[in-house]
Amino acid sequence: MVGEGVLLECLQNNEVSEVLSISRKSCGIKNPKLKELLVSDFTKLQDFENDIKGHNACFYCAGISSTGMAEEKYHYITFDITIAFAKALLQANPDIVFCFVSGRSTDSTEQGKTMWARVKGKTENALKEIPFKSEYNFRPAGMLPFPEQKNAKAIYKFIVKLIRLFAPASVLTLSEVGKAMINVVKKNYHQNILEVKDIKALAQ
Numbered sequence: 001m002v003g004e005g006v007l008l009e010c011l012q013n014n015e016v017s018e019v020l021s022i023s024r025k026s027c028g029i030k031n032p033k034l035k036e037l038l039v040s041d042f043t044k045l046q047d048f049e050n051d052i053k054g055h056n057a058c059f060y061c062a063g064i065s066s067t068g069m070a071e072e073k074y075h076y077i078t079f080d081i082t083i084a085f086a087k088a089l090l091q092a093n094p095d096i097v098f099c100f101v102s103g104r105s106t107d108s109t110e111q112g113k114t115m116w117a118r119v120k121g122k123t124e125n126a127l128k129e130i131p132f133k134s135e136y137n138f139r140p141a142g143m144l145p146f147p148e149q150k151n152a153k154a155i156y157k158f159i160v161k162l163i164r165l166f167a168p169a170s171v172l173t174l175s176e177v178g179k180a181m182i183n184v185v186k187k188n189y190h191q192n193i194l195e196v197k198d199i200k201a202l203a204q
Contacts, residue, residue, distance in 0.1 A: 001143075001151045002101050002174065003061035007034075008146050009178025010059070016182060020055060023062075028150070042081045045088035057097040057185040058089055059178075066116035074116065079123045086130055098132045099181045100124065104141040104170075104196065128192060136184050137193050142171040149174075172196060176203035 004027065010016045011031045021027055022037045022045070037051050042062070045052065060082065066074045086098060102124055107117035110125065124137045142160040145152035164171040180194070180202035189202065 001145055001149065001156075002063075002140075002177070003059075004149050004151045005143070005145050005174025006059050006061055006178040006181060008149070009175050010182065013179070013182055015186065020052065022052070043084040045085050046091065049088070049092045052089060053092045055093050055096060057099065057181070058086075058093075059099045059101075059181045060085070061101045063101065066119075071115050071119070075119050078116075078119050079126070082123055083126050083130075086127060086132075090130060090132060095133045097134045097136070097185045098127065098130070099136045099138060099184065100127055101177075102137045102139050104139050106137070106139055108193075124193070134184075134188060135192055136181075136189065138177065138181070138199060139193065139195050140172050140177055140199060141196050143177060144171065144173045146174060170196060172199055172203075176200060179203040 007019065007021060007027065007029070010019050011029070011033055016033065018035070019033050020035050020037060022039055024038065024040055026036055026038065037048060039045060039048060062082070064074070064077050082100070089096060089098070100123070102120045105114070105117055106124060107114065107121040108124065110118050110121045112118055127135050127137070142163045144160055145157065160171055177199060180199045183202045189198070194202070
């Protein structure tokens with residue numbers, strides 16, 4: 001859902017000239033700005049070095065819910081795949097800015113009781129050590145999708161709209177997330193961890 005929303009913002013945003021979508025299956029969107037690269041195994045992105053050259057930024061929105069998942073599998077998907085992908089991307093694009101979608105309440109200490117938060121924190125910390133031009137960790141909470149999004153469940157949209165009634169400061173639109181990513185590449189930011197308030201500010 002997040003990747004689809006960020007992609008839609010990039011395609012309609014005049015600051016973005018070209019988008020390469022790297023995924024396991026086609027997004028089903030046709031746009032003159034958009035090129036797709038289908039990769040079945042993200043840990044082998046280095047095999048596509050010539051295809052991924054020439055980009056200014058990566059908006060890494062891949063991920064999965066930890067619900068009902070063993071820590072070992074969640075760690076592999078969230079940490080191992082992300083770090084392998086990031087290193088291959090840097091090899092092809094030495095001056096790239098990397099934006100990682102993490103989550104609110106991510107645990108930077110890697111010592112907390114919540115499994116997903118520890119793993120996300122470990123991933124953020126590892127990405128920070130990779131020598132990108134800049135690296136930012138986005139920690140959104142509730143996110144409202146674009147009306148035309150396909151990968152957004154009705155129950156999720158209902159819950160987020162309900163949260164917005166009582167805690168509007170906790171809810172972002174995916175358009176805001178996309179705009180903030182684009183703007184942080186253009187303008188930089190004074191810290192590499194972006195909470196909801198930072199994302200909202202950068203989206204302006």
